[in-house]
Amino acid sequence: MMNNTYIYMIRHGESPKVEGNERTRGLTQKGEDDARKITELLLSEGIDIFISSPYSRAILTIEELAKVSGKEVMVYEDLKELVFSSGDQIFPDNELYPLVNKMFHDPNLASPGGETLLDCQNRSIAILMEILSKYKGQRIILGTHGAIMTLMMGYFDSKYNIDFLMKTSKPDVYRMTFQDNELVDVKRLWQITHDIQ
Numbered sequence: 001m002m003n004n005t006y007i008y009m010i011r012h013g014e015s016p017k018v019e020g021n022e023r024t025r026g027l028t029q030k031g032e033d034d035a036r037k038i039t040e041l042l043l044s045e046g047i048d049i050f051i052s053s054p055y056s057r058a059i060l061t062i063e064e065l066a067k068v069s070g071k072e073v074m075v076y077e078d079l080k081e082l083v084f085s086s087g088d089q090i091f092p093d094n095e096l097y098p099l100v101n102k103m104f105h106d107p108n109l110a111s112p113g114g115e116t117l118l119d120c121q122n123r124s125i126a127i128l129m130e131i132l133s134k135y136k137g138q139r140i141i142l143g144t145h146g147a148i149m150t151l152m153m154g155y156f157d158s159k160y161n162i163d164f165l166m167k168t169s170k171p172d173v174y175r176m177t178f179q180d181n182e183l184v185d186v187k188r189l190w191q192i193t194h195d196i197q
């Protein structure tokens with residue numbers, strides 16, 4: 001439909017936790033292969049705008065598609081992942097998931113040096129509303145992360161909660177259809193067949 005605006009949430013591919021920091025760690029070989037599959041999957045969608053979190057793993061997941069589409073990736077600092085620690089330190093998975101689980105049950109909880117879910121949701125929704133208005137009627141990719149993606153989707157529909165987050169994959173792709181600022185449809189485009197190939 002003419003007036004629909006489409007937001008494609010692209011959660012980044014697999015990223016190694018052995019070097020760099022939260023900002024700089026890139027993609028594993030599987031993450032790179034999956035980024036190529038994302039290019040194949042979305043090329044025919046005719047994406048107009050590419051926007052990303054500033055973290056490398058998010059940019060690297062969408063940059064090939066942007067390149068073959070002849071577009072630049074615009075980076076928004078306020079689309080970075082939920083901040084868990086000071087100094088962009090990498091948080092090991094065995095500590096991260098219990099913490100995220102606790103945070104989703106207490107949106108005012110923050111770890112030392114980190115932010116609350118509500119802080120993260122407020123800063124990301126402010127940007128998303130700006131994007132919906134500025135690029136109304138267009139197809140926009142957001143290169144993103146598990147927690148912040150769930151918070152943005154959860155703002156419009158509470159079924160996007162911790163249970164949803166725990167079932168998502170890396171990468172993952174959701175197409176959200178908006179009429180003005182109202183979410184009218186969500187379709188997962190990253191199918192299970194991609195996960196097991």
Ligand SMILES: O=C(O)[C@H](O)COP(=O)(O)O
Nearest residue numbers: 011015081144145146147
């Ligand atoms: O998408 C996410 O959940 C965050 O960016 C963390 O990803 P990670 O599995 O690479 O830590």
